[in-house]
Structure formats: structure tokens, C-alpha cells
Amino acid sequence: MANITIDGKQYTVKDGITIIEAIDQTKGSDVPRYCYHPGLSIAGNCRVCQVEVEKMPRTVIACNTTVAEGMVIHTQSEKAKVSQKVVLEFLLANHPLDCPVCDQAGECKLQDYYMEYGTYDPKFNENKVKKTKKAVAIGPTINLDQERCVLCSRCVRFTDEITKTHEFGIFDRGDHAKVDVYSELNNKYSGNVADICPVGALTDRDFRFKMRVWYLAKKKSVCPGCSRGCNISIETENSRPYHLKKERVMRLKPVENPDVNKWWMCDDGRYAYKSIDAGRIEKVQVRKAGKLEETTWENALAAAGQILTEAASNPGRWAFITSPQHTNEELFLQKKFFKDALKVGKTAYAWSFDHGFEDNFLIKADKNPNTAGASEIFGAAEDISKVVDAAKRGEIDGLIIFGRDLARYGADTLAVLRAKVKTILYCGVNVNAASAVADLVLPAASYAELDGTFTNFEGRVQRIRKAIEPMQDARPSWKIVQDLAAGQGMIWKNKRSEDVFAALAAESAAFKGLTYAGLEPHGKIWSGTTAGAAETASAGAR
Amino acid sequence: MSAANANYGLAPAGLEPVVSRYFNLPDAWKIETVLKLGAYETAKKALAGKPEDVLKVVMDSGLRGCGGAGFPTGKKWSFLPKDTKKPIYLVINADEGEPGTCKDRYILERDPHSLIEGIIMSCYAIKSHKCYIYIRGEYVLPAARTQAAVDEAYAKGFLGDNVFGSGYRVDITVHRGAGAYICGEETALLNSLEGKRGLPRLKPPFPAVVGLFGCPTIINNVETIASVMHIGRMGAENFVKWGGGAIGPHLYSVSGHVAKPGVYELPMGITLRDIIYTHAGGVRGGKKIKAVIPGGMSAKILRADEIDVKMDFDSLKAAGTMLGSSGVMVMDEDVCMVKALLYACRFFAHESCGQCSPCREGTGWALKIIERIYRGEGRLEDLDTLLSVAGGMEGRTICVFAEAAAWPIQSYIAKFRSEFEDYIKSGKSAGRDMAAAHAH
Numbered sequence: 001m002a003n004i005t006i007d008g009k010q011y012t013v014k015d016g017i018t019i020i021e022a023i024d025q026t027k028g029s030d031v032p033r034y035c036y037h038p039g040l041s042i043a044g045n046c047r048v049c050q051v052e053v054e055k056m057p058r059t060v061i062a063c064n065t066t067v068a069e070g071m072v073i074h075t076q077s078e079k080a081k082v083s084q085k086v087v088l089e090f091l092l093a094n095h096p097l098d099c100p101v102c103d104q105a106g107e108c109k110l111q112d113y114y115m116e117y118g119t120y121d122p123k124f125n126e127n128k129v130k131k132t133k134k135a136v137a138i139g140p141t142i143n144l145d146q147e148r149c150v151l152c153s154r155c156v157r158f159t160d161e162i163t164k165t166h167e168f169g170i171f172d173r174g175d176h177a178k179v180d181v182y183s184e185l186n187n188k189y190s191g192n193v194a195d196i197c198p199v200g201a202l203t204d205r206d207f208r209f210k211m212r213v214w215y216l217a218k219k220k221s222v223c224p225g226c227s228r229g230c231n232i233s234i235e236t237e238n239s240r241p242y243h244l245k246k247e248r249v250m251r252l253k254p255v256e257n258p259d260v261n262k263w264w265m266c267d268d269g270r271y272a273y274k275s276i277d278a279g280r281i282e283k284v285q286v287r288k289a290g291k292l293e294e295t296t297w298e299n300a301l302a303a304a305g306q307i308l309t310e311a312a313s314n315p316g317r318w319a320f321i322t323s324p325q326h327t328n329e330e331l332f333l334q335k336k337f338f339k340d341a342l343k344v345g346k347t348a349y350a351w352s353f354d355h356g357f358e359d360n361f362l363i364k365a366d367k368n369p370n371t372a373g374a375s376e377i378f379g380a381a382e383d384i385s386k387v388v389d390a391a392k393r394g395e396i397d398g399l400i401i402f403g404r405d406l407a408r409y410g411a412d413t414l415a416v417l418r419a420k421v422k423t424i425l426y427c428g429v430n431v432n433a434a435s436a437v438a439d440l441v442l443p444a445a446s447y448a449e450l451d452g453t454f455t456n457f458e459g460r461v462q463r464i465r466k467a468i469e470p471m472q473d474a475r476p477s478w479k480i481v482q483d484l485a486a487g488q489g490m491i492w493k494n495k496r497s498e499d500v501f502a503a504l505a506a507e508s509a510a511f512k513g514l515t516y517a518g519l520e521p522h523g524k525i526w527s528g529t530t531a532g533a534a535e536t537a538s539a540g541a542r
Numbered sequence: 543m544s545a546a547n548a549n550y551g552l553a554p555a556g557l558e559p560v561v562s563r564y565f566n567l568p569d570a571w572k573i574e575t576v577l578k579l580g581a582y583e584t585a586k587k588a589l590a591g592k593p594e595d596v597l598k599v600v601m602d603s604g605l606r607g608c609g610g611a612g613f614p615t616g617k618k619w620s621f622l623p624k625d626t627k628k629p630i631y632l633v634i635n636a637d638e639g640e641p642g643t644c645k646d647r648y649i650l651e652r653d654p655h656s657l658i659e660g661i662i663m664s665c666y667a668i669k670s671h672k673c674y675i676y677i678r679g680e681y682v683l684p685a686a687r688t689q690a691a692v693d694e695a696y697a698k699g700f701l702g703d704n705v706f707g708s709g710y711r712v713d714i715t716v717h718r719g720a721g722a723y724i725c726g727e728e729t730a731l732l733n734s735l736e737g738k739r740g741l742p743r744l745k746p747p748f749p750a751v752v753g754l755f756g757c758p759t760i761i762n763n764v765e766t767i768a769s770v771m772h773i774g775r776m777g778a779e780n781f782v783k784w785g786g787g788a789i790g791p792h793l794y795s796v797s798g799h800v801a802k803p804g805v806y807e808l809p810m811g812i813t814l815r816d817i818i819y820t821h822a823g824g825v826r827g828g829k830k831i832k833a834v835i836p837g838g839m840s841a842k843i844l845r846a847d848e849i850d851v852k853m854d855f856d857s858l859k860a861a862g863t864m865l866g867s868s869g870v871m872v873m874d875e876d877v878c879m880v881k882a883l884l885y886a887c888r889f890f891a892h893e894s895c896g897q898c899s900p901c902r903e904g905t906g907w908a909l910k911i912i913e914r915i916y917r918g919e920g921r922l923e924d925l926d927t928l929l930s931v932a933g934g935m936e937g938r939t940i941c942v943f944a945e946a947a948a949w950p951i952q953s954y955i956a957k958f959r960s961e962f963e964d965y966i967k968s969g970k971s972a973g974r975d976m977a978a979a980h981a982h
Binding site for chain 2: 048
């Protein structure tokens with residue numbers, strides 16, 4: 001350990017760390033930085049993280065100077081400030097200053113640092129260097145603007161060190177140096193380069209010009225795209241419902257979690273948010289004379305009550321199908337009601353279609369965020385295909401489906417099922433072939449519209465948060481289940497998702513001891529077992 | 543050799559030249575020529591003794607690097623980790639790119655065997671078995687001659703697995719650069735040698751610990767390693783006292799407006815005035831001196847009244863400039879300092895690797911200002927902006943290129959400010975480039 005002083009405050013930090021790491025760990029001070037990124041190697045080329053170290057003749061860069069016992073560091077002294085300002089002035093010399101038409105405006109480190117470290121007295125009176133690629137797509141996800149680039153090389157290092165796909169390079173010398181690609185930027189993690197680009201050189205084509213970032217509302221959540229459970233920020237437009245065809249979710253961004261995804265997320269997860277605002281089941285619907293018609297929740301619950309009373313008379317010929325896309329809370333109440341209370345003959349949540357691409361970084365083959373939770377809550381369950389087969393053989397009178405599109409078993413599956421099964425109740429987020437044939441359709445809130453938890457492949461329980469209100473008639477499905485149960489005389493008084501989680505933690509050994517507050521900030525490994533438990537988080541190993 | 547350049551490597555009358563001794567000897571680049579004169583005998587003797595003996599004689603000589611920084615060679619060697627399991631590399635920096643410098647070229651071209659012999663001894667001293675000679679891309683003939691000399695040395699058994707039958711292995715690979723000034727910066731050179739972009743590396747770690755291919759590496763200049771052989775040949779004491787000096791012989795490249803430009807081998811510490819007037823024949827056409835750059839383009843300029851300075855590392859440092867690569871550039875009274883600075887700025891803006899923001903943007907910025915002044919569109923405040931750009935670059939970058947680019951700006955303006963101001967005010971040059979300026 002080394003005893004050091006930063007801006008007059010004394011700290012004890014680990015030996016061998018750099019000054020910038022000490023600054024970031026102790027959080028008492030800050031220095032500007034462009035090239036430094038904790039997830040990448042040290043480049044030391046932007047030169048802006050200048051600090052004064054007593055007994056050193058010149059200011060030094062904080063990112064490549066190791067702390068030493070007794071070191072006295074100043075980030076705010078006259079000498080340090082002058083150095084930081086001088087470097088920033090150089091960085092801005094050839095910058096096009098096209099902030100009014102730059103999508104990075106509002107989250108641009110040139111803007112931010114200019115406010116704090118600018119000279120406010122521009123001396124540059126010359127023609128700026130023109131570079132050729134401005135607003136040029138370099139792949140399906142990213143646009144390049146060479147003139148805005150500060151040549152920090154973060155994108156080069158990301159594709160060299162993290163994805164090892166080596167698309168980026170820096171070409172030419174001197175003030176004509178520019179970032180470009182050797183080949184199209186088209187890898188599974190390409191979106192991250194827009195996140196780590198500190199300026200407007202690399203922007204996300206999906207997000208460009210959708211809205212100014214200062215209008216964004218942000219909520220920390222978990223990506224539902226696979227069983228990794230990358231931490232994300234759901235960034236939404238909440239204030240202007242007329243904007244962009246009423247799309248509310250504007251983008252997803254990764255949130256640092258050292259134990260799960262570090263600073264990154266994959267493109268599959270990043271761009272999968274569109275189903276939140278498109279293709280939704282917006283209204284409660286009931287089938288009348290062969291047609292689905294809008295109805296009220298009250299009428300729908302009454303209709304559901306009749307259906308479930310009927311089911312209760314012969315539950316052995318009823319089946320319940322759900323999916324590990326649901327939160328632990330949703331799955332817990334589903335199990336309590338349909339399996340334990342109603343005692344349906346078959347319960348299934350797993351199918352083979354959720355198995356997909358996997359790599360040795362973040363992307364897991366299991367495309368569900370909560371398979372571990374589902375298997376803990378439901379225990380050993382049949383594959384959905386068994387239920388579908390039984391229904392096709394005419395062994396099922398009623399199907400209660402939560403969020404599964406059975407058309408995956410073949411386009412004619414639902415026509416066959418419709419002919420063989422008397423009653424189909426569907427509860428889910430998006431319209432699909434199963435919801436289209438149901439007798440009763442109950443719209444559920446998407447993961448962006450509810451609080452809850454997912455359990456990832458290694459048994460890490462993490463919080464998801466409501467970022468936007470449920471669309472139209474949609475409600476969190478655990479509340480729907482609670483109402484369905486109430487209709488059958490089972491009164492649960494959970495007001496918040498957190499109450500459901502407390503009930504789950506009280507009943508389940510795996511969740512024992514966990515609370516919402518206790519899951520902060522990086523989630524907690526439960527005491528249950530998971531298929532993936534032996535597997536160390538490969539993100540962590542990286 | 544033509545009469546016109548017969549003065550290359552001239553040592554003072556009556557003195558036996560050292561490093562330049564074969565510069566005027568026909569076919570001295572051929573091994574048969576120099577073997578008859580005793581080449582490789584010194585290395586042979588060294589390999590019969592202990593590595594420490596070579597190290598000691600280099601230490602005793604106080605030899606300092608001739609590439610520009612003047613770092614003591616023996617001390618540099620001592621930074622190598624003691625019990626490393628990795629191979630140790632010796633890299634010869636023959637990327638002689640400093641404007642006004644051409645001394646290493648003559649060693650490579652005219653006496654490459656003195657370098658190879660120095661390499662054998664140096665490798666032995668630092669326990670290295672592999673040496674790379676990195677030659678700048680423009681040096682076509684020097685590279686060809688050096689490669690031929692290396693081939694000859696292999697054929698004679700002076701290189702390879704069993705040097706002189708001693709059982710010691712030394713291999714040499716000649717590698718040609720692609721023509722970037724920055725690759726003369728030792729860590730950029732290492733990157734270039736590894737096949738990467740020639741960008742200087744962040745230090746620490748230093749090359750002696752993490753160098754070529756991640757292994758401990760010593761990088762020395764051509765003249766330095768050739769001198770190692772000569773020190774071994776003459777003994778440290780004779781080397782140091784050569785020519786009545788106190789440091790040893792040194793190669794000075796003299797160019798510009800002198801009557802006899804060339805490479806001169808003189809005792810280090812001779813005055814700049816002596817070099818110009820005693821050896822290089824004075825100023826061409828009997829003109830007066832206006833300014834002299836003592837150590838290559840990067841060195842701060844001296845005025846005519848400052849040329850009594852001694853041409854060694856410490857004296858020039860005390861005079862506010864540096865010996866650098868010992869490239870002496872003499873400017874006569876007709877030179878336009880605005881144009882001289884324009885040339886310097888153009889060079890550094892062209893050669894900045896572009897890695898560090900201050901240097902990347904600063905060298906280009908300075909060039910644009912001086913170009914504007916040169917076109918007659920200058921403003922008086924431009925001079926202070928130039929100084930602030932230069933001062934801003936200085937000391938805030940990975941390598942010393944930014945300093946090299948800043949020093950001409952700072953020194954030309956400091957020492958010739960009134961000329962710059964007159965040019966800006968009148969739009970006219972004080973020198974003979976006036977017509978050119980207006981034609982521009």
C-alpha cells in the first residue's frame with residue numbers, strides 16, 4: 001500500500017496503480033481524459049490528464065504515472081490546470097465545432113471539458129484541416145466523422161484488444177492522421193465503439209438524430225437478450241409522446257458491472273429494444289363470435305374467472321405454458337397460482353428454440369434472461385413440445401399461455417391446436433400467432449415497464465427497473481396473475497414487485513436472504529444451484 | 543573519390559583520424575581491404591577476454607551516445623536487467639534523419655566493418671546474441687554496403703554461431719526503414735522494426751527492460767558503436783586524449799554556407815568558430831555569419847556572436863542549445879529567418895507521427911502561422927501565438943519530437959525577433975529570399 005496525497009487529502013491506495021486509477025478509486029478529485037479507458041490498454045496519447053506531482057519538474061499524465069509512497073498530487077493547482085488547458089486547446093484547434101449538427105452534443109467530452117478546462121480565448125486563426133470522411137457509414141451500426149475525432153485510439157484498442165477483430169486503424173501522420181477502418185465494422189460488439197468514443201467521431205446509426213440526449217430519461221436495468229444479464233441503461237423519451245411515432249425507448253447503453261459485462265454489451269442486445277414500442281398487444285381482448293374484440297379489464301377478468309372456474313373443475317386436462325423471459329416475481333406468482341393452486345395437469349416453460357449463438361465473451365447460447373430463475377421456481381418441468389404434442393392428440397381442454405409463440409412449432413400448429421383445444425387464454429407483451437387465436441388476450445408490461453429481478457446463468461440475481469409506463473392497457477403480468485387468483489378466492493396483497501420478491505425469498509432456499517436493497521449495485525449470487533454455476537463469468541475472466 | 547568531396551572525414555593536420563580513418567580509403571567497405579589493416583583484431587581480442595573488460599573500457603572512456611541525447615553509453619548498458627531469461631537485443635539506430643546530419647552515412651557507406659566489429663564487442667559486453675541495424679529507407683547505398691559487409695563477415699566466420707571460433711554467437715540483421723524521421727526515436731524505431739506503425743512508445747517501461755519484441759534492448763547510434771571498437775583498439779585513455787582534447791574524437795557534419803561543407807572528425811570540445819573557420823573554410827564568398835544551428839535542425843539556433851561556444855554536450859547545454867547529432871548548419875548574412883523557420887516548421891509538421899495531441903496539432907498550427915507570415919499576411923501577435931504553441935507542445939508529449947519542433951520556433955523568434963517583426967510590418971524579407979517571398 002502507498003500513502004499518497006491528492007489535492008490535500010490523504011489516501012492509502014494499492015501499490016502499482018496509476019494516478020488516474022487512484023483518482024477514480026478515491027473519487028475526491030477528477031482529471032479530464034480522452035484516451036484513458038479502464039477497460040483498455042494505456043495509450044497515453046491524448047495528454048489531457050495532466051497532473052502536478054510535487055518534486056517532478058513538469059506535469060505528468062495521470063494515466064501512465066504509477067503512484068509512489070509519499071507522492072503529493074495536485075489536479076487543480078495552477079500548474080496542472082494550465083497544462084490541462086493547453087492540451088485541450090490543441091485538441092480543439094482543428095475540431096470542426098459542428099456541435100449544432102452533431103449527435104454527440106450533450107454527452108461530448110470536448111464540450112464537457114471545454115466548460116471546465118477551456119481557455120475561452122481561442123487563438124487558432126488558421127484554416128482547419130479538412131478530412132474526407134464525414135458522416136460516412138463504416139458498417140451497419142456506426143457512422144464515422146474523421147474531423148471530430150481526437151485520435152484517442154479507444155476504438156482501435158477496443159477492436160484490437162476486446163473483440164480482436166481489428167477493423168480500426170489510424171492512417172497518415174501529423175495533423176492529417178485519421179481514424180478509418182480496414183474493413184467494414186461489422187462485429188457482434190460494434191455498438192460499443194460509439195459508447196467509448198469520447199466525441200462525435202463515432203455515432204450510433206440507430207440513434208442518430210432521434211433526439212437530443214439531454215431529453216433522455218435513463219433507468220438502470222438488465223438486458224433480456226440472453227442469460228448473461230448485461231447491465232444496461234434504458235434510455236427513453238418520456239416527455240414528448242407525440243415524438244417519433246410514439247416510440248419511447250430511444251436506445252440501450254451498457255452500464256458498467258465488473259462482475260457481469262464490464263463496460264460492454266453485444267449488438268444483439270443493444271438493438272433488440274424495438275419490440276418494446278412496436279407490435280404490442282395494446283388492448284384487452286375477448287373473442288366474440290369468432291372475432292377478437294376490445295374489452296375492459298373488468299370484463300376480461302370476469303371472463304377469465306369463468307374460464308378458470310371451468311379449469312378448476314378438471315385441471316388435469318389443462319396446461320400452463322410460460323417463458324424464462326419473465327422476472328422471478330412473475331414466475332413465482334404464476335407457479336403459486338397455476339401450478340400450486342389451480343393444479344393444472346402440465347406446466348412447461350422450456351423449449352429448444354432459445355438456443356442460439358454463443359461466444360467466449362458475453363453472448364450466451366440461452367437467449368432467456370431468467371432460465372435459472374424459472375428452473376428454480378418451477379423445478380423440473382416438461383418441454384413445451386410435450387404439451388403441444390398432448391394438445392394435438394386432443395388430451396388438453398384448455399391452454400394458458402404466457403408469452404410463448406407456439407407458431408415456432410410450425411405455421412399450422414395453432415390452427416391444429418385451435419381445433420383440438422376448447423379454451424386458450426393468452427397473456428403477453430407482443431402480438432403473435434398464439435395471441436391471435438386466443439379466446440382471451442391479456443396485455444402484459446414489457447421488461448422496460450416493470451420492476452423485478454432476473455437470475456443470470458451463474459445465479460446472479462439482478463434488478464430490472466420500470467423505465468416507462470406500461471403501454472395502453474398493459475399491466476405487469478404478476479399483477480394480472482394476482483387478480484386472476486383473487487377471482488378464484490385467493491387474496492394476495494402484494495403492492496409492489498418488491499413484496500413479491502420478499503415472499504419468494506421467504507419460500508425459496510435459493511433466494512433466501514436476498515432483498516432489493518441487498519442486490520445493489522452489482523447483483524448478488526443466490527444460494528441456489530444453476531447449470532451455469534460452475535462456469536466462471538467469462539466476462540470477468542476477460 | 544572526387545576532389546570536391548575529398549574533405550570528408552578530415553581530421554586536423556598531423557592527427558591520425560579515428561572513426562573516419564578509412565573514409566577516404568578506396569574500397570574500405572570491402573573486408574579484404576580492411577583485414578590487411580588489422581580489422582576485427584580488436585574484437586577478436588575482446589572475445590578472448592571477459593565481457594566485463596569491454597564494459598570497463600567503455601565506462602572508462604566516458605563515451606556518450608552520438609545520436610543526439612548524449613546519454614553515457616556504459617550507463618545505458620547497465621540498465622539491462624541482470625538475470626533475465628529473455629534474449630537481449632542490440633539495435634543500431636542508423637535512421638540518421640536529423641536535417642544537417644550525415645556522419646553515420648559515411649560509416650555505413652565507407653567503413654561498415656568498423657561498425658560490425660563494434661557490434662561484436664558490444665553484443666559480447668551486454669550478453670546479446672542478436673543485433674538489428676535499422677537503416678533509414680533513403681540510405682540505399684549505405685544499406686547495400688552494410689549488408690554486403692555483414693555477408694562478408696558471416697563468410698569469414700566473424701558473425702554467426704561461432705564468432706572467431708570463440709563459441710560466442712552474434713547474428714546481425716540489416717533492416718531498412720520506410721522513410722520516417724520519427725523512426726529515429728528509439729521506441730518508434732522498435733515499433734517499426736516489429737512491423738508496427740512507427741509511433742514512439744510510452745515510457746516507462748524503458749527499452750532496456752521492455753524493448754524489442756518485449757525483451758531487454760539496447761539501442762545505440764552507429765558512431766557510438768563504431769567508437770566502442772576504436773576505444774577498444776586505442777585504449778580509453780588514448781581515445782579520450784585524442785587531438786589534445788578531453789573527451790575524444792567526434793564527427794561533425796558541417797553544411798550550409800561554408801566554403802568546405804563535409805564531415806569532420808575533430809576533438810570534442812573544439813569551438814564552433816574553429817570548426818567553421820579553421821576546418822570548413824569559413825563562410826562561402828567571404829560573407830558574414832548570421833546564425834548557426836549547432837546540432838541538427840532540432841537544436842536551438844545560435845547568433846554570430848555566440849560561436850565561441852565549445853562543441854561538446856555540456857558546453858552547448860550551458861549555452862541553451864545542444865550538441866544533438868552534431869549537424870552544424872551555417873547561415874550567412876543573406877538568410878531570411880522567416881523562411882528558415884518556415885522550413886523547420888514544414889519539416890516537423892510533416893514528420894510528426896500524430897500520436898500526441900499537442901505535437902500533432904501544434905506542429906501543423908505553427909506551420910500555418912509561419913506560412914501566413916511568409917505570405918505577407920502576418921500579424922504582430924502571431925509571434926506570441928507561435929511561442930505559446932511551441933511552449934504548449936514542449937514537455938507534454940510521449941517523446942521529445944515536440945521539443946525538437948518547439949526549439950527552432952522559440953530560438954529563432956527569441957534571437958531574431960526584430961527581423962520577424964520587420965517582415966510582418968513591411969511584408970518584406972530582410973534576406974535574399976525577398977523576391978521568392980513575393981513570387982510565392
